[in-house]
Structure formats: C-alpha cells, structure tokens
C-alpha cells in the first residue's frame with residue numbers, strides 16, 4: 062500500500078465537483094485517510110509548487126491555487142501515486158482522454174481541477190507539507206480482500 066496527496070483545486074470546489082471526484086476515488090477502491098477544506102496561503106503554495114518556481118506560469122499558478130478553498134486529501138491504495146495520476150489524466154484538460162477526471166470535467170491547462178503527487182517521493186514530501194501526522198487516519202475500507210488478490214502474500 063502506498064499513499065499520495067491529492068488536492069481538489071479552487072475551480073473544482075467552485076464548480077461543485079468535490080463529490081464527483083470523491084465518488085470516483087471510492088469506486089476505484091482507494092481509501093481517503095485524511096481530508097479537509099482550507100484556504101492556501103502563498104507560503105504553502107510556493108513550497109508545494111517549488112519545482113515550478115522558474116516557469117513562466119508560476120505566478121499565475123500561485124494566484125490560482127490561493128484564489129479559493131481547496132480540498133487536500135491523503136489517499137491510500139496499491140501504487141496510489143501512479144493509479145491516481147492515471148485517473149486524473151494529462152495536465153491539459155483539453156488533451157486529456159475521456160474517462161479521466163481532467164478529460165471529462167475540464168478544458169483548461171491551468172484550471173485543471175485536481176493535483177496528484179507525481180511519485181512516491183513527491184507524495185511523502187507533499188503529505189508532510191499539507192497534513193500533521195495526527196490528521197491522517199488508519200486504513201478504513203473493509204473490502205480489501207475484493208480489491209486485492211493476497212494469495213501470493215502481497216496485493217497483486
């Protein structure tokens with residue numbers, strides 16, 4: 062089992078898609094170990110997106126992510142970072158395949174509804190930025206034996 066950080070961005074919250082996305086995550090078999098609604102300050106936004114600080118879109122990205130409430134969540138599941146990136150789709154919603162969150166729900170490259178950590182290492186760093194340890198729950202789902210095949214001693 063691995064964990065990843067997802068953030069429902071201000072456009073997602075403002076457009077009323079919190080439930081739609083939680084529904085997709087739960088149906089896929091992922092567990093929500095932590096979730097809250099907050100306004101992001103500039104400092105956290107800069108730390109979160111530090112890898113993009115020299116990009117031309119950085120300033121607009123900070124304005125976007127601090128513009129309204131967001132819903133960060135810690136998600137657990139087998140290969141959670143990769144699985145969630147697959148569910149999310151490509152950065153540009155307009156180029157993202159149908160069936161993905163960005164492909165189904167958006168048109169923009171900047172306003173692309175949701176953030177997902179791009180690796181297990183990024184997930185570890187990002188989860189520590191957004192959540193205190195005591196905000197993160199234990200696994201809660203009771204359907205692991207249907208979601209994973211444990212016959213060989215580990216989820217397959």
Ligand code: IDP
Nearest residue numbers: 113118122151152170171172173175176177179
């Ligand atoms: P990702 O969210 O798919 O991992 P990144 O390349 O890490 O995409 O970029 C972080 C965020 O910056 C994107 O989700 C999007 O909101 C914004 N962004 C990325 N590229 C552009 C761009 O070319 N123009 C405007 N915004 C961008």
Ligand code: MG
Nearest residue numbers: 176177178179
């Ligand atoms: Mg990224």
